[in-house]
Amino acid sequence: MREIVIVGAGQGGLQAAMCLRQDGFAGRITLIGAEAGLPYQRPPLSKAYLKSGDAGALQLRPASFFEKKDITLITGTRVDSIDRAARSLRAGGRDLRYDHLILATGTRNLRPPIPGADLALDLRTLEDAARLRAALDRPRRCAVIGGGFIGLEFAAVARALGHEVTLAEAAPRLMARAVSAETSARFLGLHEGMGTRVHLGDPVREVFPGGIRLASGTRIEAEVVLMAAGVTPNTELAAAAGLAVDNGVVVDGRLLTADPAISALGDCAVFPDPVSGRPVRLESVQAATDHARLISRRLLGMADDRYDAVPWFWSDQADSKLQIAGLATAGDETVTRGDGAIFRFNAGRLSAVETVNDARTHMQSRKRLAGAPVLRRHLEAAGFDLAAV
Amino acid sequence: MVKVTYVAADGTRTEVDAPPGSNVMQTALDNDVDGIVGECGGAMMCATCHCYVDEDWSDATGARRDGEDDMLDCAADEVRPNSRLSCQIRLTEGLDGLVVHLPEEQV
Known part of the structure; x- marks a missing residue:
């Protein structure tokens, strides 16, 4: 294997390039990104960056790194097509051949088909975040469409900066896809306590110049409207090349597509959950970087393992750090421990643990979930002390 | 500027200058x-910026911050009394000359 091309220069794509070099790959590595500039971290865009505006702190590696590691970084370039038979792709008017191709194309913001959606701002890229920050240069009324991590992180920062915030969520509770009803309720209290008005179960029907209108008819006046209604994976390139796509680029337990010369990682990849076997797509730094490590080891013949890393997620909202270890499914049972830690169970087996400002329990959970199944009855007998089971 | 020396597990020393206000993790990444x-990225969600503070500097860098112990529990390499998460060591003028040693493994 002499040439590896990575499409997508986010944290996962970059990690793949770094791992390949670290693991001893001596051939050519080309990393192609659609955005201009060096690869950067996205998680702080809705947290520290909104406050500080310090773009330099987001950079993952300096320009000199790519030279030193002999990684060819092509930025501001979209890949037009993949020719699987020729093992080459077309990008920026030229053809690049590959022995192995890694798709790390990530996601883009979902824009619900409602009138005026284009009037809303996004918070996905550094460019989006800079625009949003510039819009908050004086006291504003902000309307946030979507009560997921991004919308809530933005709401917390905007309130702390003194802006008025109203948030509308289509689902009956906050972060409904990611956390238990108990955690949703806790964070609803946090945000309402900060003075954010929250409308639940009330989808947005229209964005108009000067605000939004909800299904209930409620009109929310706002100078700044943020669209934070989730994301959609960038799968067009894979689909056009005839690869299977189903809510993401479909890969097997080793993160390989049906084409043995193409892997996919991170936010754009749908892989079998190591516990349940059901296809999952995770939007997290952890999955992107752990995927990258596994693919690198496989390509260099160091290992051929199935992916089985424990997922973890975090969200900083005001002074509350929400940490999630594991992956729960809708309908998993919930037990709240005396100190507020939330344990989720699927068929009597621990699936996830949600904590707030409790790094100890979070890290214990990550360790325990990586081992043999943790059974509910054992945890109950141990008073939900993870160290005792 | 604040001078920081990183000593790799194989003994290689790298000396860099950092602006006060940055941290030991970010400074390492910025300087290759x-x-x-x-x-x-310094969110205290992993332990992949583990370092050992040189004993001459352990007083100046101070004690571990809240939650750091818990994260270090998951460090890939041996945790010692002078183990820190380098993202939690903020560089001030008082740390000019700081020496940190790096573990063999971070992941």
Whole structure:
């Protein structure tokens, strides 16, 4: 294997390039990104960056790194097509051949088909975040469409900066896809306590110049409207090349597509959950970087393992750090421990643990979930002390 | 500027200058110092920026911050009394000359 091309220069794509070099790959590595500039971290865009505006702190590696590691970084370039038979792709008017191709194309913001959606701002890229920050240069009324991590992180920062915030969520509770009803309720209290008005179960029907209108008819006046209604994976390139796509680029337990010369990682990849076997797509730094490590080891013949890393997620909202270890499914049972830690169970087996400002329990959970199944009855007998089971 | 020296597990020393206000993890990444990963970007969600503070500097860098112990529990390499998450060591003028040693493994 002499040439590896990575499409997508986010944290996962970059990690793949770094791992390949670290693991001893001596051939050519080309990393192609659609955005201009060096690869950067996205998680702080809705947290520290909104406050500080310090773009330099987001950079993952300096320009000199790519030279030193002999990684060819092509930025501001979209890949037009993949020719699987020729093992080459077309990008920026030229053809690049590959022995192995890694798709790390990530996601883009979902824009619900409602009138005026284009009037809303996004918070996905550094460019989006800079625009949003510039819009908050004086006291504003902000309307946030979507009560997921991004919308809530933005709401917390905007309130702390003194802006008025109203948030509308289509689902009956906050972060409904990611956390238990108990955690949703806790964070609803946090945000309402900060003075954010929250409308639940009330989808947005229209964005108009000067605000939004909800299904209930409620009109929310706002100078700044943020669209934070989730994301959609960038799968067009894979689909056009005839690869299977189903809510993401479909890969097997080793993160390989049906084409043995193409892997996919991170936010754009749908892989079998190591516990349940059901296809999952995770939007997290952890999955992107752990995927990258596994693919690198496989390509260099160091290992051929199935992916089985424990997922973890975090969200900083005001002074509350929400940490999630594991992956729960809708309908998993919930037990709240005396100190507020939330344990989720699927068929009597621990699936996830949600904590707030409790790094100890979070890290214990990550360790325990990586081992043999943790059974509910054992945890109950141990008073939900993870160290005792 | 604040001078920081990173000593790799194989003994290689790398000396860099950093602006006060930055941290030991970010400074390593900005200067191509191998041996620090910093996967979560300083959000205290991983332990891939583990370092050992040189004993001459342990007083100046102070004690571990809240939650750091818990994260270090998951460090890939041996945790010692002078183990820190380098993202939690903020550089001040008082740390000019700081020496940190890097573990063999971060992941």
